[in-house]
Amino acid sequence: MxxxxxxxxxxxxxxxxxxxxxxxxxxxxxxxxxxxxxxxxxxxxxxxxxxxxxxxxxxxxxxxxxxxxxxxxxxxIDGMLKVSQLVSIPIIGDIACGDPITAVENIQGYRDEAADTLPTGNLFYLHCKGNSMAPTIPNGAYVLIRQQPDVEDGEIAAVLVNGDTEATLKRVKRQGSLVMLMPDNQSYDPYVVTPDNPARILGKALKMSADL
Incomplete structure (x- = not known):
């Protein structure tokens, strides 16, 4: 041969x-x-x-x-990379106003991931609370976020609202100059971004995981 x-x-x-x-x-x-x-x-x-x-x-x-x-x-090797080093990804909890997203004050724990299965960029997890993104993202799921200032239309993003104190997961939709944060659960209302109702994109949702 x-x-x-x-x-x-x-x-x-x-x-x-x-x-x-x-x-x-x-x-x-x-x-x-x-x-x-x-x-x-x-x-x-x-x-x-x-x-x-x-x-x-x-x-x-x-x-x-x-x-x-x-x-x-x-x-x-059997679908896995040879390198199996683990990386601790921070889980973001409540956001302290003015602090960087991954400041110690905002971190409520960590989830370990295999380093060579992770995408590039600054990563963090959000712990989903509520059903506004169900069934795409169920209550209690962990969503991996890559920090970036914008996403494509229709993508799910982690967004800061309520005076930069609350991080929420919503689908970003644009209609001309209008920006809306759309829930996947139609029982919830859209969040319309205005000067009086601002929002700031933290990053793009990449994958979801949940503990049994």
């Missing part, structure tokens, strides 16, 4: 990882092509192991799947 060269092995590893991520994220190659804007032939060559993307394209794929670059480029 012919031994693979280093370059061939790297292409094979990348292709295997990309195809695993498609299944995990319930995506198709057509979704990747449409959502990233990359050429169809180029994307298909990555997924078939024919070509290896440049670093900027690897980062774009990592951002698309919300994983670190190593989840795309490094060999996996």
């Amino acid at each position: 012919k031994q693979l060269t280093t370059a061939q092995k790297q292409r094979e590893i990348l292709a295997n990882n990309l195809n695993e991520l498609l299944e995990l994220k319930r995506k198709t190659q057509a979704d990747v092509i449409r959502d990233t804007g990359f050429a169809e032939a180029t994307v298909r060559s990555w997924f078939s192991g024919e070509k290896y993307p440049r670093l900027d394209k690897i980062q774009a794929l990592a951002d698309y799947f919300n994983v670190p670059r190593s989840r795309i480029t490094e060999e996996q």
Whole structure:
């Protein structure tokens, strides 16, 4: 059996990882092509192991799947990364007005996550209280947030309201100059952002987990 060269092995590893991520994220190659804007032939060559993307394209794929670059480029063992170092992600509780979001005063605990399964960026958890985002996010769930000042229309964000003292999870909707924070539960009313009713986006919701 012919031994693979280093370059061939790297292409094979990348292709295997990309195809695993498609299944995990319930995506198709057509979704990747449409959502990233990359050429169809180029994307298909990555997924078939024919070509290896440049670093900027690897980062774009990592951002698309919300994983670190190593989840795309490094060999996996039974679907897990070789590196199993744990990282403690802070859980944000009540917000002290004027304090940075991850100030000690705002942290009510931590959740441990495998380092190489985490997306890039400054991360924190919010503990969901209430049913305004049900059934998407049930009461008591923990939602991983990547700190960033804005999100795309329709995405779920962690948002500061009530004079920057309360963090809430809502879907951001824009209609012209109007910005609304929409609950997924239609029993709740939208929060309309105005100068008298301000809000500030803390970050994008990436994934949800819950304890049994």
